[in-house]
Amino acid sequence: MNDAERTMRAVQISGRGGVEHMHEAIVPRPIAVHSEVLVRVSASSINPVDVKTRAGGGYAAAITEYPVILGHDFCGEVVKAPYETHRLAVGTRVYGVTVPPRLQGTHAEYVPVPDLFVAPAPQSLSDAEAACVPLAFLTAWQCLTDVGQVRPGQKVFINAAAGGVGHFAVQIARMLGAVVTASCSQRNVDFVADLGAQRVVAYDVDEIEHAVRGQDVTLDLVGNREQNTGTRSLSTLRRGGMLISVPASGWPSMVEDARALGVRATHFTFSPSGSMLAQAASLFDRGRIRVHVDAVLPLENAVEAYERIATRAGRGKTALTIGQPTAPPREHAAAAGADWDG
Known part of the structure; x- marks a missing residue:
């Protein structure tokens, strides 16, 4: 050699x-x-x-x-x-x-x-x-299926839906039969709608805590690093709904803040899984996910x-x-x- x-x-x-x-x-x-x-x-x-x-x-x-x-x-x-x-x-x-x-x-x-x-x-x-x-898909998939246990007809809100995890999450939630609301910047509204979101909220135009309500599951991909987006996302949930916070920059009082509002919250970290990626390959090859x-x-x-x-x-x-x-x-x-x- x-x-x-x-x-x-x-x-x-x-x-x-x-x-x-x-x-x-x-x-x-x-x-x-x-x-x-x-x-x-x-x-x-x-x-x-x-x-x-x-x-x-x-x-x-x-x-x-x-x-x-x-x-x-x-x-x-x-x-x-x-x-x-x-x-x-x-x-x-x-x-x-x-x-x-x-x-x-x-x-x-x-x-x-x-x-x-x-x-x-x-x-x-x-x-x-x-x-x-791999990382973005596994994060979206595990959040929605393992943690959120999303079922047909449930309301799912995806924050920052134009990014890596977000653009997969919109498609996966739709594939699971959820009614999907998503947020992104105004310039990305058409892109996110094309992914399958039934409703898209531009966060630089409307405040999500006022524009989105009654969700069963909210997937927060921003956290509190910008404008307390994570805290504000708690208000998008119905009573008993669940916030799944992906960023490590969530906030220390997240679980307590959620409980005070009558909702649930959890942080999340993905798990590597070749078996899930094998299933994902089939979804991509059949055109179910892009x-x-x-x-x-x-x-x-x-x-x-x-x-x-x-x-x-x-x-x-x-x-x-x-x-x-x-x-x-x-x-x-x-x-x-x-x-x-x-």
């Missing part, structure tokens, strides 16, 4: 703060052990938690030593499997999610990942599209990608291309679109 085969490109974070702590580096290529698969990464994505962790929030408290490689999502090709007859054999095109900083992140050319976090990638999606699915990728940037432009997320510059997701594409997606986008019933 020559030196090039022992190393890889990666974007590292050298400390807490801004873009001055991000740099591209040549680092040792990781080795997969036990049940891990080693994936050659063709694409990844940026999530808000990556930006928060870089700044010192998010999961930064778990970082014991810098530099670190961030990034949760990936699409790529298995180059080492745990054993010869493993379900994720060498050469399999896969997508999945990992959990930095406990494990190495995906803003790198190679990543070792527990096999339970990985599934064959949707055939209808490009590598960049597939890499934008992913919106607002921008695709190369790894060397990771700083720009992070800043897009920090400033909430786009809709849906932002992807990073890292290595060579694994394989072109099947040419059935038109058929998938025809099957869309959101």
